[in-house]
Amino acid sequence: MGSDNSIVYTCFCTDIIHEGHLNLINEAKKYGDVVVGVLCDAQMVKYNRFPLKSTSERVKLVEEIPDVSKVIIQDQIMYDKVVEELRPDYIIHGDNWSEDSMKVIRQNIVDVLDKYGGELIEVPYTFNENIQKVDRQMREQLSMPELRRGRLKKLLDMVPVVKTIEVHSGLTGLIAEKTVIADEEHIDQFDAMWVSSLCDSTEKGKPDIELVDMTSRFRTINDIMEVTTKPIIFDGDTGGIAEHFVYTVRSLERMGVSAVIIEDKIGLKKNSLFGTEVKQTQDEIGHFCEKIAAGKNAQLSDDFMIIARIESLILEQGMEDALKRAFAFRDAGADGIMIHSRRKEPDEILEFCDKFREKDKETPIVVVPSSYNTITEEELIKHGVNIVIYANQLLRAAFPAMQNAAKSILKHHRAHEIDEELLSIKDIITLIDEL
Numbered sequence: 148m149g150s151d152n153s154i155v156y157t158c159f160c161t162d163i164i165h166e167g168h169l170n171l172i173n174e175a176k177k178y179g180d181v182v183v184g185v186l187c188d189a190q191m192v193k194y195n196r197f198p199l200k201s202t203s204e205r206v207k208l209v210e211e212i213p214d215v216s217k218v219i220i221q222d223q224i225m226y227d228k229v230v231e232e233l234r235p236d237y238i239i240h241g242d243n244w245s246e247d248s249m250k251v252i253r254q255n256i257v258d259v260l261d262k263y264g265g266e267l268i269e270v271p272y273t274f275n276e277n278i279q280k281v282d283r284q285m286r287e288q289l290s291m292p293e294l295r296r297g298r299l300k301k302l303l304d305m306v307p308v309v310k311t312i313e314v315h316s317g318l319t320g321l322i323a324e325k326t327v328i329a330d331e332e333h334i335d336q337f338d339a340m341w342v343s344s345l346c347d348s349t350e351k352g353k354p355d356i357e358l359v360d361m362t363s364r365f366r367t368i369n370d371i372m373e374v375t376t377k378p379i380i381f382d383g384d385t386g387g388i389a390e391h392f393v394y395t396v397r398s399l400e401r402m403g404v405s406a407v408i409i410e411d412k413i414g415l416k417k418n419s420l421f422g423t424e425v426k427q428t429q430d431e432i433g434h435f436c437e438k439i440a441a442g443k444n445a446q447l448s449d450d451f452m453i454i455a456r457i458e459s460l461i462l463e464q465g466m467e468d469a470l471k472r473a474f475a476f477r478d479a480g481a482d483g484i485m486i487h488s489r490r491k492e493p494d495e496i497l498e499f500c501d502k503f504r505e506k507d508k509e510t511p512i513v514v515v516p517s518s519y520n521t522i523t524e525e526e527l528i529k530h531g532v533n534i535v536i537y538a539n540q541l542l543r544a545a546f547p548a549m550q551n552a553a554k555s556i557l558k559h560h561r562a563h564e565i566d567e568e569l570l571s572i573k574d575i576i577t578l579i580d581e582l
């Protein structure tokens with residue numbers, strides 16, 4: 148046990164204090180003065196899930212625990228920085244290290260303690276029925292429309308760039324929700340989901356020409372919402388006529404969608420990646436501004452966002468036209484600007500961002516690096532980008548894999564040859580948790 152002035156450190160990333168936390172503190176105080184780190188919001192979304200309470204509210208929660216001597220904010224999920232500053236004699240942690248991300252964190256703790264002879268105390272992790280129930284209730288709260296809707300705006304203030312992945316079903320929603328990567332330095336996950344018109348249509352075997360109607364698109368959203376908690380950005384195509392768009396805005400808000408992006412095209416919309424190979428018409432600036440204003444006027448909540456998408460670079464109308472539209476759409480009320488390009492190089496996107504940022508430091512910029520896919524998030528951040536959307540990769544990954552399986556079965560007149568490339572029967576029947 149520690150001497151009188153020993154320091155015991157632990158870090159909490161929770162919105163509520165339950166008996167598991169109290170057990171840990173009880174154990175900790177046997178070793179010395181208990182210092183608790185509260186993981187900051189930005190790191191909590193990478194490591195765990197979106198916090199229901201702000202960092203300062205979570206600090207207050209921990210300060211109220213009687214045996215805690217001091218509360219600090221831990222601003223990195225890895226412990227080395229905070230530990231080198233605090234030099235605790237002990238770090239105390241539950242023995243729940245089974246996930247990859249937990250293993251990486253454990254190693255980081257062991258390495259930093261080794262440097263000066265600190266000790267890791269591992270106590271049995273409390274995970275009884277009561278705690279499981281509390282945990283489930285927290286997740287359920289996160290999926291409620293009122294709470295989910297505003298989460299995109301909050302993320303924009305919290306993280307350097309909102310990493311958004313395409314989803315088109317409950318299953319892809321689960322991939323966006325649950326995929327976490329962990330290596331020595333990083334733990335990361337996606338922040339938000341994009342309900343792409345291209346992928347939603349393709350999944351239904353239909354072309355991306357606004358043929359799949361809103362009722363059907365809303366059903367896709369509902370399937371995703373039922374099994375996820377992350378914010379949703381909806382690809383609203385052209386938004387249709389203003390008189391229809393206002394209804395779409397109300398429905399999306401009610402469902403708990405965080406943002407709709409509408410593009411400045413009119414008439415028969417085709418996918419942007421066709422560019423000028425097919426006939427596509429750009430809307431007039433004034434007319435599109437009226438649609439944005441009508442949508443903003445119809446909106447009931449403060450936290451829903453209408454983002455205007457500019458097709459000038461796609462339709463080869465030039466940079467000046469793109470910038471002119473961006474400022475006009477912003478002035479009409481757009482909460483963000485999406486700029487699209489189908490070039491292999493990111494140059495025109497970066498030029499747009501730099502020129503837009505010269506005059507506007509605030510309005511969020513959204514990009515979709517499908518064709519200029521060598522650019523990294525870090526470079527995009529440097530040019531003022533706030534949301535990056537990976538718009539179609541999950542669907543494109545699934546199609547060749549499925550086609551390959553179908554061909555193999557046809558060729559071999561049995562399924563044996565493809566089996567080892569597939570998810571095991573055990574994994575598929577246990578993939579989806581039951582309540």
Ligand code: SPV
Pocket residue numbers: 343344345346382418419420515517538539
């Ligand atoms: C989509 O994902 O449907 C989009 C982006 O609108 S793009 O396909 O690049 O036009």
Ligand code: MG
Pocket residue numbers: 343344345355382384
């Ligand atoms: Mg689309």
